[in-house]
Amino acid sequence: MHQESLFSNQSQNVPLASRVRPKDLDQFVGQQHLLGEGKILREIIETDQVSSMIFWGPPGVGKTTLAEIIAHQTHSSFLSFSAVDSSISKIKKIMKQAELDREVGQRTMVFVDEIHRFNKAQQDAFLPYVERGSIILIGATTENPSFEINSALLSRCKVFVLHELKQDDIVTLLNNALSNPAGYGNRTIKITKDEIQAIANFADGDARTALNTLEMAVLNGDKQGNETTVTMADLSQLITRKFSLYDKNGEEHYNIISALHKSMRNSDVDAAIYWLSRMLAGGEDPLYIARRLVRFASEDIGLADTNALNVAINVFQACQFLGMPECDVHLVEAVTYLSLAPKSNAIYKARLAAAKDVKQTANDPVPLHIRNAPTKLMKDLGYGEGYELAHNAKDKLTTMKTMPPSVDGHEYYLPTSEGHEKRFKDRLNQIKAWHKQNG
Numbered sequence: 261m262h263q264e265s266l267f268s269n270q271s272q273n274v275p276l277a278s279r280v281r282p283k284d285l286d287q288f289v290g291q292q293h294l295l296g297e298g299k300i301l302r303e304i305i306e307t308d309q310v311s312s313m314i315f316w317g318p319p320g321v322g323k324t325t326l327a328e329i330i331a332h333q334t335h336s337s338f339l340s341f342s343a344v345d346s347s348i349s350k351i352k353k354i355m356k357q358a359e360l361d362r363e364v365g366q367r368t369m370v371f372v373d374e375i376h377r378f379n380k381a382q383q384d385a386f387l388p389y390v391e392r393g394s395i396i397l398i399g400a401t402t403e404n405p406s407f408e409i410n411s412a413l414l415s416r417c418k419v420f421v422l423h424e425l426k427q428d429d430i431v432t433l434l435n436n437a438l439s440n441p442a443g444y445g446n447r448t449i450k451i452t453k454d455e456i457q458a459i460a461n462f463a464d465g466d467a468r469t470a471l472n473t474l475e476m477a478v479l480n481g482d483k484q485g486n487e488t489t490v491t492m493a494d495l496s497q498l499i500t501r502k503f504s505l506y507d508k509n510g511e512e513h514y515n516i517i518s519a520l521h522k523s524m525r526n527s528d529v530d531a532a533i534y535w536l537s538r539m540l541a542g543g544e545d546p547l548y549i550a551r552r553l554v555r556f557a558s559e560d561i562g563l564a565d566t567n568a569l570n571v572a573i574n575v576f577q578a579c580q581f582l583g584m585p586e587c588d589v590h591l592v593e594a595v596t597y598l599s600l601a602p603k604s605n606a607i608y609k610a611r612l613a614a615a616k617d618v619k620q621t622a623n624d625p626v627p628l629h630i631r632n633a634p635t636k637l638m639k640d641l642g643y644g645e646g647y648e649l650a651h652n653a654k655d656k657l658t659t660m661k662t663m664p665p666s667v668d669g670h671e672y673y674l675p676t677s678e679g680h681e682k683r684f685k686d687r688l689n690q691i692k693a694w695h696k697q698n699g
Contacts, residue, residue: 276475277468280437281325288329289436289467290322290429291422301420308334312390312397314375314405314414317422320466323400326422327371336369336396337361351385359394368395375399376408383410390416424465431460433467434474449478450489458492462499473498513544517552520595525560529599536595546587550576553594561598562607564679571597602679610672617667624664657694 282288285295285302294301304310310330315323331338339354358368370386372378389395390413397417399405405414425433434456437443459477463470477495481488516539523531539549550572557572575594579587633643648658661668675685 275472276437276443277471279442280440280471282322282329283332284329285333287436288322288325289433290425291326293423294420305330305333310334310369310396311418312395312416313418313420314399314401314409315420315422316401316403316405318424318465319402320463320468320470321422321425322467323422324371324373327369327398327400330398331369331371334367334369336367338369338371340371340373342373348381348385351382355386355389355394358389359392362394370395370397372397372399374401376401376403376405380410383413387413387416425463425467426465427457427460430463430465430467430470431456434459434470437471437474444478446486448487449481450487451477452492455490455492455495458495458499512542516542517549520549521552521556521560524556524595524599525603527599527603529596532595532599533592536591540584540588540591546579546584546591547576549591550579550594553591553598556598559608560603560605561601562604562681563684564602564604564676564681566680568598568601602681604676604678604681606673606675606681609674613670613672617670617672621666624666627661627664629660630662655694657691657698659695659698 285305288295291301293299296302315326317323328338330336339358341351358370361368372386375383386395386397387410390397397413399409399417401408405419409417438449438451455477459470459473462473476498477490478488480494480498481490482494516535520532520535520539523535536549540546554569554572554576557568561568571594575587575590578590581587582590628642629644629646631638631643633639638644646660648660650656650658663670673688675681675688677685
């Protein structure tokens with residue numbers, strides 16, 4: 261049971277998440293790998309050795325809150341920018357004022373939320389002021405800064421990776437909000453541990469989602485005098501569907517397709533189905549997934565199971581024909597088949613080895629005896645002369661050379677003994693033995 265006021269704070273239209281925002285590191289929940297006793301970021305803040313930095317992490321893990329705490333604890337003036345209303349002229353004007361403030365001993369901390377949304381010119385506008393120490397820049401991003409932030413700016417910032425909050429962290433945060441006088445003051449909130457746990461589970465590591473859900477639950481709860489009761493029935497209407505953290509054009513897109521590919525390669529069918537389902541829940545194009553499965557069938561299975569490519573192609577066509585949501589089961593079928601199929605990357609390695617030779621060796625001309633001679637001139641020049649037709653030989657093999665001189669004797673396809681590929685390995689060994697005997 262918790263206490264709150266008569267919603268006086270709510271009358272100001274200030275969200276609960278803002279009302280209970282932590283003011284110092286002791287109130288901050290989570291990120292103990294950075295902020296625990298003796299950890300690097302805490303040491304930097306407490307010893308006032310703060311320099312420009314980037315906070316990289318998923319939504320709702322405290323990037324903005326942490327920036328405000330740093331500004332408060334280091335007695336810096338705090339400026340916030342957003343990509344929408346930050347013209348280059350506006351940035352430069354404010355930066356010049358920051359330079360003047362520095363000359364009289366006032367430090368300026370500039371917080372740039374979603375810095376990945378700033379274009380190159382906007383990011384470059386901060387660079388000279390960061391270099392001169394006129395400002396301390398703190399950028400927050402949900403995207404990989406290696407891809408989204410100018411290299412010159414990134415090289416002058418420390419990058420700290422923030423993790424999504426654990427469920428226990430969310431529970432602590434919710435209880436703190438309910439007991440914080442700035443939250444609901446003296447009004448009584450009746451909410452059970454199970455209901456708080458349900459909110460924490462729904463939030464998926466996002467503090468803002470958790471606090472917003474709690475706020476909606478309290479607003480819609482049963483109010484009797486100075487008491488509000490939140491029931492699981494009321495709460496269930498707010499947590500019926502989770503939001504899937506997935507950006508089809510961002511890093512998470514590549515992370516999850518990588519997880520799917522590597523789960524199938526590791527023959528972990530359950531993990532593969534899970535990652536596939538995460539992609540589909542995030543709205544991924546089924547044809548993109550199907551194309552990746554076609555690639556996997558040759559790259560990681562190849563001749564170990566010659567039916568794998570057939571399955572992948574058939575599923576790709578099924579996805580074209582049906583689309584989502586009907587084709588989800590076809591994708592699961594393909595992922596399951598490919599996960600359980602025997603694995604061989606011999607075809608993939610053969611391609612890489614041959615490509616390396618093509619790049620590093622001379623462009624030898626095609627030997628004359630294996631060139632076509634469709635014209636009399638070509639025949640007169642010796643095209644096709646000395647060609648031996650394998651079909652006419654007893655063993656369907658000849659001693660004729662078909663490799664150019666610079667790579668003669670190089671081997672690319674080295675078959676494994678996995679699945680059906682053993683048949684190809686045995687056949688290749690027979691061919692090699694024949695050449696050794698007749699060469």
